Amino acid sequence: MQKKIAVLPGDGIGKEIVAGTVQVMQTIAEQFNHQFEFEYGCIGGEAIDVDGNPLPEETVSLCKNSDAILLGAVGGPKWDNNPPALRPEAGLLAIRKKMGLFANLRPVQAIPSLADASTLKKEVIDGVDLMIVRELTGGIYFGTPRERRIENGKELVVDTLSYTNEEIERIIRKAFDLAMIRRKKVTSVDKANVLESSRVWREIANNVAKDYPEVELEHMLVDNAAMQLIRNPKQFDVIVTENMFGDILSDEASMLTGSLGMLASASLSADGPGLYEPVHGSAPDIAGQNKANPLATILSAAMMLKYSFNLIEEGNTIEEAVNQVLEQGYRTADIADGAKYVLTTTEMVEQVIRQIKEIA
Ligand code: ATP
Numbered sequence: 548m549q550k551k552i553a554v555l556p557g558d559g560i561g562k563e564i565v566a567g568t569v570q571v572m573q574t575i576a577e578q579f580n581h582q583f584e585f586e587y588g589c590i591g592g593e594a595i596d597v598d599g600n601p602l603p604e605e606t607v608s609l610c611k612n613s614d615a616i617l618l619g620a621v622g623g624p625k626w627d628n629n630p631p632a633l634r635p636e637a638g639l640l641a642i643r644k645k646m647g648l649f650a651n652l653r654p655v656q657a658i659p660s661l662a663d664a665s666t667l668k669k670e671v672i673d674g675v676d677l678m679i680v681r682e683l684t685g686g687i688y689f690g691t692p693r694e695r696r697i698e699n700g701k702e703l704v705v706d707t708l709s710y711t712n713e714e715i716e717r718i719i720r721k722a723f724d725l726a727m728i729r730r731k732k733v734t735s736v737d738k739a740n741v742l743e744s745s746r747v748w749r750e751i752a753n754n755v756a757k758d759y760p761e762v763e764l765e766h767m768l769v770d771n772a773a774m775q776l777i778r779n780p781k782q783f784d785v786i787v788t789e790n791m792f793g794d795i796l797s798d799e800a801s802m803l804t805g806s807l808g809m810l811a812s813a814s815l816s817a818d819g820p821g822l823y824e825p826v827h828g829s830a831p832d833i834a835g836q837n838k839a840n841p842l843a844t845i846l847s848a849a850m851m852l853k854y855s856f857n858l859i860e861e862g863n864t865i866e867e868a869v870n871q872v873l874e875q876g877y878r879t880a881d882i883a884d885g886a887k888y889v890l891t892t893t894e895m896v897e898q899v900i901r902q903i904k905e906i907a
Pocket residue numbers: 560621622807808826827828829830831832833838839840841843881
């Protein structure tokens with residue numbers, strides 16, 4: 548298979564973790580006889596310095612002409628006092644918008660060898676394997692009116708939660724598609740006892756479910772879902788929900804199983820390239836020291852192989868290699884707690900590559 552990947556390392560540790568991840572992908576290409584072509588673009592603080600724009604036009608067209616996008620992280624203290632349009636984070640928001648990325652996927656998986664990193668009991672964590680699918684383009688973040696006004700002599704402030712049927716249906720379909728290659732269960736999270744938008748959300752979910760007879764659909768109120776994620780996270784396979792509920796639940800869920808340095812994410816569009824990035828930021832405090840944990844980015848690349856290229860075995864091979872390297876006791880500093888070997892970024896990458904070659 549031949550694929551072109553836009554690589555946007557960004558700022559801080561972005562460069563280090565992306566460099567290692569590209570090497571891992573090259574190893575997969577060699578082992579499985581694929582051609583991956585990597586083309587580099589600028590985003591974030593570096594792009595502001597070079598181009599005066601956190602998302603240069605050149606980067607947008609590179610992304611549009613690629614099959615998928617691999618992103619490191621953006622931001623750093625150097626740009627913290629810039630005006631909003633010239634902050635590195637503006638580049639990230641702009642690329643999401645320009646690429647029509649409407650579905651944010653965050654997998655949460657228990658890693659047995661890191662179980663001690665969780666604040667929950669081992670028996671609650673063991674076996675957790677869930678995916679949160681968050682709607683990214685609608686909901687209360689973007690609805691209008693959004694204003695302060697005077698009504699009947701009183702100050703009033705308004706935010707608006709709005710969705711079109713199409714927006715709801717496409718995210719729910721995405722969740723069912725994902726469930727089909729997982730354990731075939733979808734939990735649709737809403738607040739249908741209060742919100743009209745949630746009642747429509749439920750109706751649409753029930754309709755979409757008719758097209759997926761193999762997939763079990765359940766509805767859950769968001770307050771209950773927040774509780775169940777801590778009480779019994781193993782019950783979940785795919786959780787699908789609107790923008791703000793998803794924002795909150797995905798941060799909650801991401802802390803179930805441990806370190807920021809391990810958490811991957813994907814953002815998908817209808818038929819354009821998906822964007823894959825670690826959940827963590829640019830970690831300016833450790834940038835340039837070859838200390839960052841590259842595994843979140845490597846696991847994001849595994850998601851790319853599975854969800855953009857349908858290379859399921861290849862993606863699983865990366866995930867398995869990461870698990871085995873951890874099992875063997877290798878750790879970067881952020882997850883080192885009592886570890887046998889504390890590795891640099893580049894050494895961790897080498898271990899993952901060694902393990903991939905052993906598996907493949
Ligand atoms: P952002 O605002 O960009 O989302 P943040 O400032 O909230 O990010 P990070 O940049 O993710 O946070 O860093 C938070 C802490 O976690 C820092 O101390 C950082 O060093 C650490 N950290 C983040 N990612 C990694 C990683 N991959 N490896 C090791 N440590 C990390």
